[in-house]
Amino acid sequence: MDLPKGFYGITDERFGCVESAKKLIDFGAKIIQYRCKNKTDRQMLREAELIRKLTRDAGVVFIIDDRVDLALLVGADGVHVGDKDFPPCEIRRIVPEGFIIGLSTHSLEDVEHASCCDYIGVGPVFATTTKDKPHPTLGVELAEEMVIKSPYPAFLIGGIALDNIESIKHIPAWGFVSVRDVLANDKTHFERMLEIWNS
Known part of the structure; x- marks a missing residue:
């Protein structure tokens, strides 16, 4: 599956996970990750199923944070994992062909050791x-060095704001992630961020 460039949206419990996804879709996000930690498995399953339908209808790539089992259960497009x-x-052995795997990296060493993934998060x-x-x-200089050295597409993440x-x-970078600054503001604010990123 092609990995869209630009903005990568992530849900946030502070704004409601399903509500976050709806807002991100309305803003035009082409990738959305379901990341909600403080829920039961059944609550997460219900929310992930709802967001899977929303993203499928909107033609948006749907990624699940951490939980390979949940991603497979709801037919997500991929999973994002950390260290x-x-x-x-190991995940690659059990997932279908074309399944997207993202990996968080926090150092040059992490980037050098990254393998079997489709993209990395740098932050x-x-x-x-x-x-x-x-x-x-990380700071801007180290983040840039990590992106340049990565053999995989890289998304910048962490405190990115207008x-x-x-x-x-x-x-x-392939794109960027902004969670709070996007979800806490309106579409005009987000469009200004995109305008600067693309300029």
Whole structure:
């Protein structure tokens, strides 16, 4: 499956997971990741099924955070994993052909060791409030070096907002992730971010 360039949307429990997905679709996101940690498996299944229908109807790539089992259950397009989850090469053994695997990276060493994935996330570029215990901030220079050295398409993530996106638009990344700054604001705010990214 082709991986769209540009903005990569992620749901956030602070704004409602299904509501986040609806807003991201309305804004024109072409990739949406379901990331909601504080739910039961059954709650996550119901929400993921709803978002799977929304994304399928809108022609949006649907990724599930961490949970390969949930991704397979709802027929998601892929899964995104971190350094404490199952390794991408092991996941590749059990998923269908064309299944997308994303991997979080937080250092040059992580990028060098990445394998069996379709894209990487590089971050956090800036300080972030999305995660309770975020990894140390990379900064623009290190994030750029990681993107350049990656053999995989890379999405920048972590604290990216309208007031700092200008400082990263020169990095040859596949796209960027912004969670709170997008979900907390209106479509005009988001369109301005895209305009700067694409300029």
